Every structure is written in structure tokens, then in C-alpha cells.
Amino acid sequence: xxxxxxxxxxxxxxxxxxxxxxxxxxxxxxxxxxxxxxxxxxxxxxxxxxxxxxxxxxxxxxxxxxxxxxxxxxxxxxxxxxxxxxxxxxxxxxxxxxxxxxxxxxxxxxxxxxxxxxxxxxxxxxxxxxxxxxxxxxxxxxxxxxxxxxxxxxxxxxxxxxxxxxxxxxxxxxxxxxxxxxxxxxxxxxxxxxxxxxxxxxxxxxxxxxxxxxxxxxxxxxxxxxxxxxxxxxxxxxxxxxxxxxxxxxxxxxxxxxxxxxxxxxxxxxxxxxxxxxxxxxxxxxxxxxxxxxxxxxxxxxxxxxxxxxxxxxxxxxxxxxxxxxxxxxx
Amino acid sequence: xxxxxxxxxxxxxxxxxxxxxxxxxxxxxxxxxxxxxxxxxxxxxxxxxxxxxxxxxxxxxxxxxxxxxxxxxxxxxxxxxxxxxxxxxxxxxxxxxxxxxxxxxxxxxxxxxxxxxxxxxxxxxxxxxxxxxxxxxxxxxxxxxxxxxxxxxxxxxxxxxxxxxxxxxxxxxxxxxxxxxxxxxxxxxxxxxxxxxxxxxxxxxxxxxxxxxxxxxxxxxxxxxxxxxxxxxxxxxxxxxxxxxxxxxxxxxxxxxxxxxxxxxxxxxxxxxxxxxxxxxxxxxxxxxxxxxxxxxxxxxxx
Amino acid sequence: xxxxxxxxxxxxxxxxxxxxxxxxxxxxxxxxxxxxxxxxxxxxxxxxxxxxxxxxxxxxxxxxxxxxxxxxxxxxxxxxxxxxxxxxxxxxxxxxxxxxxxxxxxxxxxxxxxxxxxxxxxxxxxxxxxxxxxxxxxxxxxxxxxxxxxxxxxxxxxxxxxxxxxxxxxxxxxxxxxxxxxxxxxxxxxxxxxxxxxxxxxxxxxxxxxxxxxxxxxxxxxxxxxxxxxxxxxxxxxxxxxxxxxxxxxxxxxxxxxxxxxxxxxxxxxxxxxxxxxxxxxxxxxxxxxxxxxxxxxxxxxxxxxxxxxxxxxxxxx
Numbered sequence: 001x002x003x004x005x006x007x008x009x010x011x012x013x014x015x016x017x018x019x020x021x022x023x024x025x026x027x028x029x030x031x032x033x034x035x036x037x038x039x040x041x042x043x044x045x046x047x048x049x050x051x052x053x054x055x056x057x058x059x060x061x062x063x064x065x066x067x068x069x070x071x072x073x074x075x076x077x078x079x080x081x082x083x084x085x086x087x088x089x090x091x092x093x094x095x096x097x098x099x100x101x102x103x104x105x106x107x108x109x110x111x112x113x114x115x116x117x118x119x120x121x122x123x124x125x126x127x128x129x130x131x132x133x134x135x136x137x138x139x140x141x142x143x144x145x146x147x148x149x150x151x152x153x154x155x156x157x158x159x160x161x162x163x164x165x166x167x168x169x170x171x172x173x174x175x176x177x178x179x180x181x182x183x184x185x186x187x188x189x190x191x192x193x194x195x196x197x198x199x200x201x202x203x204x205x206x207x208x209x210x211x212x213x214x215x216x217x218x219x220x221x222x223x224x225x226x227x228x229x230x231x232x233x234x235x236x237x238x239x240x241x242x243x244x245x246x247x248x249x250x251x252x253x254x255x256x257x258x259x260x261x262x263x264x265x266x267x268x269x270x271x272x273x274x275x276x277x278x279x280x281x282x283x284x285x286x287x288x289x290x291x292x293x294x295x296x297x298x299x300x301x302x303x304x305x306x307x308x309x310x311x312x313x314x315x316x317x318x319x320x321x322x323x324x325x326x327x328x329x330x331x
Numbered sequence: 332x333x334x335x336x337x338x339x340x341x342x343x344x345x346x347x348x349x350x351x352x353x354x355x356x357x358x359x360x361x362x363x364x365x366x367x368x369x370x371x372x373x374x375x376x377x378x379x380x381x382x383x384x385x386x387x388x389x390x391x392x393x394x395x396x397x398x399x400x401x402x403x404x405x406x407x408x409x410x411x412x413x414x415x416x417x418x419x420x421x422x423x424x425x426x427x428x429x430x431x432x433x434x435x436x437x438x439x440x441x442x443x444x445x446x447x448x449x450x451x452x453x454x455x456x457x458x459x460x461x462x463x464x465x466x467x468x469x470x471x472x473x474x475x476x477x478x479x480x481x482x483x484x485x486x487x488x489x490x491x492x493x494x495x496x497x498x499x500x501x502x503x504x505x506x507x508x509x510x511x512x513x514x515x516x517x518x519x520x521x522x523x524x525x526x527x528x529x530x531x532x533x534x535x536x537x538x539x540x541x542x543x544x545x546x547x548x549x550x551x552x553x554x555x556x557x558x559x560x561x562x563x564x565x566x567x568x569x570x571x572x573x574x575x576x577x578x579x580x581x582x583x584x585x586x587x588x589x590x591x592x593x594x595x596x597x598x599x600x601x602x603x604x605x606x607x608x609x610x611x612x613x614x615x616x617x618x619x620x621x622x623x624x625x626x627x628x629x630x631x632x633x634x
Numbered sequence: 635x636x637x638x639x640x641x642x643x644x645x646x647x648x649x650x651x652x653x654x655x656x657x658x659x660x661x662x663x664x665x666x667x668x669x670x671x672x673x674x675x676x677x678x679x680x681x682x683x684x685x686x687x688x689x690x691x692x693x694x695x696x697x698x699x700x701x702x703x704x705x706x707x708x709x710x711x712x713x714x715x716x717x718x719x720x721x722x723x724x725x726x727x728x729x730x731x732x733x734x735x736x737x738x739x740x741x742x743x744x745x746x747x748x749x750x751x752x753x754x755x756x757x758x759x760x761x762x763x764x765x766x767x768x769x770x771x772x773x774x775x776x777x778x779x780x781x782x783x784x785x786x787x788x789x790x791x792x793x794x795x796x797x798x799x800x801x802x803x804x805x806x807x808x809x810x811x812x813x814x815x816x817x818x819x820x821x822x823x824x825x826x827x828x829x830x831x832x833x834x835x836x837x838x839x840x841x842x843x844x845x846x847x848x849x850x851x852x853x854x855x856x857x858x859x860x861x862x863x864x865x866x867x868x869x870x871x872x873x874x875x876x877x878x879x880x881x882x883x884x885x886x887x888x889x890x891x892x893x894x895x896x897x898x899x900x901x902x903x904x905x906x907x908x909x910x911x912x913x914x915x916x917x918x919x920x921x922x923x924x925x926x927x928x929x930x931x932x933x934x935x936x937x938x939x940x941x942x943x944x945x946x947x948x949x950x951x952x
Contacts, residue, residue: 150585
């Protein structure tokens with residue numbers, strides 16, 4: 001059991017180191033001098049702030065120090081939770097700016113991922129029931145997965161938002177309201193949340209349904225299904241087994257698809273101007289706030305690693321085979 | 332030892348391998364011609380491909396030119412209407428379809444080459460080489476590709492189709508490497524591969540002459556999926572303004588539609604065609620892939 | 635008479651036409667009889683085994699009847715077969731190693747299967763434990779997942795599950811081919827024991843290994859290219875085979891009655907290959923490989939009883 005988890009943790013640690021290193025390397029090894037470039041173009045009008053920013057980054061980048069020293073410094077400040085100062089929202093630290101956006105992104109991502117996964121699996125299992133169902137659910141699923149996230153977001157925003165006027169199409173909540181714990185605000189929050197959620201849900205749904213359908217068909221062909229059929233077991237029982245066994249690879253699929261879905265949430269947020277990490281990325285791109293951008297990358301990587309680890313643990317709990325191998329069963 | 336699982340007595344084992352191979356080939360063709368998924372999918376893909384590669388010859392060289400009246404809905408002269416600046420959306424669309432195919436072929440191609448190489452070497456060599464490559468694959472697989480791409484590309488002042496394709500290729504290969512590796516593992520123990528190894532042929536020759544041809548259908552399908560993935564990723568990057576500078580692409584069309592308030596102005600003809608184009612091309616590729624799978628994999632023909 | 639199969643024809647549907655896997659198979663199986671079913675790969679023996687319990691989607695019942703305990707076995711009607719399966723006819727499949735759901739504990743899976751077949755698990759628990767013990771397994775395997783058992787253990791578990799409802803007919807399809815020699819023996823012995831104790835009335839033991847079947851079977855039926863070549867008591871088949879094919883088959887064995895080699899029944903000694911069954915040749919299907927073939931062999935020889943309990947299909951023996 002610990003060997004399996006240990007191996008996974010090792011991979012995650014390695015991934016983290018790679019991500020941090022990439023993060024460190026990009027501004028230093030890209031052609032041109034991105035740091036100076038950035039500072040010279042930074043959208044700061046206050047000369048005093050500009051001077052202190054410049055000093056800060058010269059110090060941070062330690063441009064006269066040897067590379068390995070710079071690299072070590074980078075790690076040290078990382079462990080102190082110091083990702084630098086945001087240029088665009090000077091003098092707010094990057095960490096604070098990101099923390100302000102993370103709840104919105106999570107609030108979109110988690111329900112969209114979980115609900116699309118559950119509903120998609122149901123649809124997929126349903127599709128594998130007959131040829132007629134299969135021929136309707138399958139093409140719809142393929143069209144949905146092939147749809148770019150931002151396009152479905154645009155369509156929903158246009159139809160349900162602008163033309164029908166049912167949902168607001170921009171922002172996390174109305175500008176006229178202030179964040180507070182009241183029904184009015186919560187309702188407002190949810191109505192702003194709904195369309196971005198729905199567009200992510202729809203695109204992700206197709207992928208899960210197709211995956212489930214393929215896995216179920218594979219499981220229904222498996223030896224244990226044939227044996228049960230030969231012993232006259234009802235379709236119901238065989239389907240139940242197949243469904244349960246097909247869920248397992250779908251859990252792994254959750255980990256594999258995470259990157260794509262996160263990318264989707266970023267694009268969706270941009271369409272709806274939803275105040276999460278995606279919109280923050282766009283803003284920092286437009287303001288050339290590279291430290292914020294890099295901070296977001298690190299945050300997303302850490303988030304992905306944590307999610308992967310949680311999925312690993314769930315998989316171990318759900319699949320008896322891994323559990324048995326871990327406790328040293330005789331096989 | 333045991334009965335042929337399928338139909339007993341169909342294969343005359345004394346026969347030379349050629350007729351059997353030929354027969355299998357013609358059987359695949361037989362199913363291919365009757366597989367609606369394959370036919371519809373490849374029909375749509377081919378139609379778009381022709382549009383993208385031949386269409387531009389009939390249009391002006393610069394699809395971003397301000398050619399006509401502003402904000403026109405689709406009409407006889409401007410089939411897809413015009414933008415708020417009077418650009419011809421049909422021209423942009425045709426050029427966008429072309430760059431979609433270019434980025435798919437190039438980005439998907441780079442990912443395919445890396446994934447194939449890593450997968451073949453890992454699966455065939457095994458041992459420590461496999462361990463290291465596997466670890467590399469897992470690391471890249473876990474990294475959220477899009478975000479890494481955004482940060483990396485953001486630093487480039489001048490961006491071209493080439494860099495975009497390169498970056499996409501460098502981030503998209505891991506799952507293909509995994510799939511190819513597991514296929515190679517099962518092939519590497521076959522007799523004919525052993526024989527080739529014993530006769531002292533070089534590794535890459537064995538891979539290219541013995542291993543790869545035996546999983547060609549599998550490789551084709553991997554490439555199609557990588558192609559589709561590259562198209563979607565590129566569209567996403569273009570949409571947030573990280574596409575090729577001054578390029579025309581379907582993603583960039585979506586971006587300018589949003590930037591110039593096409594939604595609020597009710598200019599649906601500005602944002603519907605590019606998205607529909609991407610969806611149709613990628614969706615058709617996926618459906619084509621399922622069709623191929625059914626043709627090559629007899630088990631799936633049943634359902 | 636337990637089982638009576640009369641002129642059974644089951645074809646596989648393929649693109650290029652029907653494959654005549656079973657082309658008029660006739661035989662009887664008595665109460666308490668263990669019949670070994672032998673022949674080369676592709677002779678139709680596994681198809682026969684499958685046909686008796688469940689046709690897969692490409693198999694088509696073309697003609698002939700099957701009676702079990704004087705009742706018709708409607709093999710072409712999948713739904714009508716359900717009540718018979720497990721209760722009357724049961725199967726130990728070729729793939730016994732992977733026949734158990736990998737994510738269910740064995741005991742739980744058995745209970746769910748029994749309940750689905752209308753049997754209260756509590757009613758058979760004692761019997762289940764007794765039979766597990768008989769094949770040398772402790773009841774605690776019921777609390778394990780299949781992955782925790784060795785191949786031989788899984789095989790024995792499947793054997794117990796398949797016979798739990800005391801079926802009239804058990805089909806054992808190549809059950810020993812994946813096992814090592816000593817395990818093969820103990821599995822074979824357990825099967826005989828199950829018959830002796832009346833857990834199963836009769837059994838068809840499909841195998842390519844004639845040496846093994848000789849030790850446990852009462853009778854042996856040899857098939858060739860979708861036809862029955864010869865059926866007789868085990869000792870007759872081994873010692874006085876009449877059909878030229880059986881003779882060559884037995885002659886190819888290294889040492890009759892020995893289990894020293896698992897390849898005992900392989901037929902490398904006979905030159906040539908069996909005919910394809912897509913467009914089977916007319917007349918005797920063995921004639922191209924038969925040293926005794928003569929002009930009459932262009933007509934199909936009938937299966938006749940040449941002495942009590944000894945059937946053969948050859949013009950030379952008639």
C-alpha cells in the first residue's frame with residue numbers, strides 16, 4: 001500500500017520540481033530580456049512605485065549572481081510563500097491576488113467536473129444498452145467533446161443570456177451588490193455562476209459518456225460476463241457488475257482529463273468575464289504582469305497535484321485489486 | 332493448442348501468410364465501405380480540407396482587409412457577413428480552416444513523433460530506459476499543459492505557427508507514448524520480433540520494420556486524436572490572444588468577435604461559423620476514429 | 635438416457651458465408667457417463683460444448699434436436715434456455731482463471747448469482763463449504779477477491795460454483811489446458827469424485843489431451859471437421875480404435891495412458907491439415923489425409939453402431 005502511494009508521491013514531487021524549474025527558466029532563457037521588457041512596459045504611472053518595483057525585481061532576479069544561486073534563491077522565496085509583487089495591482093503580493101480568484105475557479109470547476117462525471121457515466125452506461133440509444137447518445141457525445149469550451153460558452157451567453165435575457169453574462173456578481181451573506185447576493189452569485197458552469201458541464205459530459213460507453217462494452221465482453229451469462233444470470237446483474245468495473249478506469253480518467261478541464265474553465269471564465277483564474281490570466285497577459293502569470297501557473301500545478309493525489313487515494317479505496325496487492329495478498 | 336476462439340476451421344493454417352494478409356486487408360475494406368461513421372467522418376474532414384487548401388486561391392490574399400460595408404449579416408455577396416470593420420467573414424473562415432489543418436498536422440505531428448519514439452523505445456527496451464521514460468511521461472502528463480503553454484508563449488514577442496505547433500507538440504505527447512508503449516510491450520515478445528533481435532538487427536530497424544507495421548492502425552488512430560487535440564488547444568491559445576501574430580485562425584476570429592462585442596451587437600454570424608468549423612472538423616475526426624476502430628477491431632463490429 | 639443429441643447443426647456466420655462448425659452431430663450420453671470429447675483444433679468440439687448451453691451472437695442453430703432427461707433443449711431460443719442454464723446444464727469455461735468478477739469478493743458474487751437464480755444462499759451455504767473442502771479449499775476463500783487466489787484455486791472455485799445446483803449435465807471446456815500436470819490430475823480426479831457423489835449426473839469433458847481423458851472418462855468421442863468420427867468406451871478408443879483418424883490420433887501418442895506430457899494429444903504425426911469448414915468437401919471429410927481412402931469415400935459415411943456402444947463413421951469399418 002505504501003509503496004504504491006510512495007511511488008505516486010515521488011512522481012508528484014518530481015512534477016512539482018519540474019514545474020518550478022520551468023517557471024524559473026522561462027523568464028531567464030527566453031529570447032530578449034523579458035524582465036526588463038516587462039518593467040519598461042508595465043502599466044504603472046507612479047514613478048515612485050516604478051522605481052521600487054525595479055529595485056525589487058533586480059534584487060529578486062539577482063542578475064549579477066551566478067545562475068545556481070538565483071535558482072536556490074527562487075526556491076527559498078517560494079517556501080516563504082513569496083511569489084513576488086503583482087505589477088498590475090501594485091503593491092499587492094501575487095499570492096493575495098491569486099487567492100482572491102481561486103474560490104471562483106474552484107466553485108466552477110468542482111461542481112462541473114463532479115456533476116458531468118456522474119451524469120456522463122449514467123448516460124454512457126445507458127447508451128451501451130441498445131444500438132438505437134447508442135446511435136443517438138454517441139454522436140451527441142462526440143460533438144460535445146469536439147466543441148471548444150469558449151464556443152459553447154459564447155453560444156450559451158448569446159442565447160440564454162443576451163437574447164433570452166434569463167441569465168447575466170458577465171462578472172461574478174452584479175456591480176450594484178456588495179459581497180455579503182444575504183439571499184439577494186447568493187441568488188445573484190448563483191445566477192452569474194450558472195452559465196459558465198453549464199457550458200463546462202456540457203463539454204465535459206460528452207467525454208465521460210463516450211468513455212463510459214466504451215468501457216461498458218469492453219466489460220460486457222469480459223470473461224466474467226460470459227460466465228455469468230452461461231449460468232443464466234439476468235442481464236441486470238451482469239450490467240451492474242460491468243458498470244461498477246467500468247467506473248474504475250473512469251476514476252483514473254478523471255485524473256487524466258483534469259488538465260483539459262482546467263484549460264476549459266480558464267477559457268470559459270474569459271468569455272463570461274468571471275473573476276476566476278482564467279480572467280486573471282487574461283488580465284495579466286494584457287498588462288504583461290508575468291509574475292502574476294507565473295504565480296498562477298504554480299498554483300494550478302499545486303492544485304492539479306493535490307487533485308491527482310486525492311484521486312489516487314479514492315482509487316485505492318474503490319478498487320479491491322490495488323488494495324489487496326498492497327496488503328500483500330497471495331497472488 | 333485450443334480451438335480458435337472465433338470460427339473454427341476458417342483459417343487454413345497451411346496457407347502462406349500472404350493470402351491471409353490480403354484477405355484481412357480486403358475484409359477491412361469491405362467493412363470500411365459499409366461503415367457509416369467512417370464514411371460520414373472522413374467525408375466532412377475531406378470537405379473542410381479541400382475548402383481550406385483550395386479555397387484561398389479564389390479569395391484575396393489578405394482576409395483581414397477591410398473590403399466591404401460594415402456589420403452586414405450574411406448575404407449574397409458576403410456569404411458569412413462582415414465584421415464591424417467590414418472584413419469578409421467567409422474569407423477569414425476559409426483561411427482559418429486552412430490554419431486549423433496546418434496546426435493540427437504540425438502540432439499533432441510533433442506530438443505523434445515524440446509520443447511514438449518514447450513509446451517504442453520504452454516498450455521495446457524495457458528496464459531502466461523504460462523506467463526513466465515512464466517517469467518523464469508521467470510528469471508531463473500531470474502538468475496542466477494549457478497553463479504551461481500560456482506562460483511559455485506569453486514571453487514570446489513574435490509568435491508564429493511554427494512555435495505554436497512546436498509548443499503544442501511538446502506538451503501533448505504523453506498519453507500517446509503510454510498507449511504506444513503498452514502496445515509495443517505486447518508485440519516485443521512475439522516470435523518474429525525475437526527472431527529479428529537474434530539475427531542482430533539494429534533496434535530502430537526492428538521497430539520500424541517489425542513492430543510499427545503491426546500496429547499501424549493503432550498509430551493512425553493515435554495521430555487522429557492528437558490532431559484533434561492540437562486543433563482544440565491551438566484554438567484556445569488563439570482565443571486568449573496567444574496565437575500567431577497577425578495570423579488568421581478560427582480561434583482568433585472568436586477572440587475578435589468577443590473583443591468587439593459581437594454578442595452584445597447581436598452579430599451571431601461573427602462567432603457562430605468559426606466555432607462551428609472547429610466543432611465540425613474535430614467532431615468528424617473523432618467519429619472517423621470510431622469508424623476506423625470498428626473496421627480494424629472485429630469485436631466492435633457486433634454492436 | 636440423460637442427453638440425446640440428434641443431427642445437430644450449428645454454423646458460424648461470417649462475411650464469407652457460413653462456417654459449418656457442427657454439421658450433423660449425433661450421440662447419446664447416459665446417466666453417470668463422463669464423456670471425453672477429443673479432436674484437433676477447429677474440429678468443432680468447443681462449438682459443441684458451447685452449443686449445449688449458450689450460442690454466442692455469431693452462432694446459428696441450423697438443425698437437429700437436443701433432449702435432456704427427455705425434455706427438449708431449445709438452444710436457438712436464448713430466453714427459453716435461461717431456466718435450464720445452471721439448474722440443468724452448467725459449464726466450466728475454458729477461461730476459468732478469469733471467470734470471476736475481479737472486483738467482487740467470491741462469496742458475495744456467489745450469493746448474488748444464487749439470488750438472481752432464485753436460490754436462497756443460506757440454503758446452500760453448508761453444501762458450498764463442504765464442496766470447497768472437498769476440492770481442498772478453506773471457506774475463507776469466500777471472503778477473498780479472485781486476485782488473491784492462484785490459478786488452480788480459481789479453477790477449483792469455478793468448479794464448485796458451476797456444480798452447486800447439481801446440474802444434470804456439466805460441460806467442462808478445456809479446463810485443464812492452462813494448468814500444470816499435477817494440478818490437471820487433481821482437477822480431473824475431483825471431477826470424477828463430483829460425479830460419484832451425484833453432484834453432477836453426467837459430463838462432457840472437452841479436451842485436446844487424450845491421455846488425460848483416458849484416465850477419467852468412461853467414453854471418448856472423437857470429432858473431425860464438424861462430424862463425429864468415432865465414439866466408444868475409453869479403453870476401446872485407446873486400444874481398438876476402428877476409424878482411421880482415431881487410429882492415427884492414438885498412434886501419434888507417445889505412450890498410451892501416460893500423462894507425462896501435456897502435448898499427448900497433439901496431432902503432429904498426421905500429415906496434412908483438416909479441411910476448411912467454410913465450404914466443406916463432400917463425402918468423408920478425412921479422405922484427403924486418409925491412407926485407406928477409396929472411391930466410396932466421396933460419399934459421406936453414416937455413423938453406425940458397429941458393436942454395442944461403439945459408433946464409427948467410416949466405410950471401412952461398416
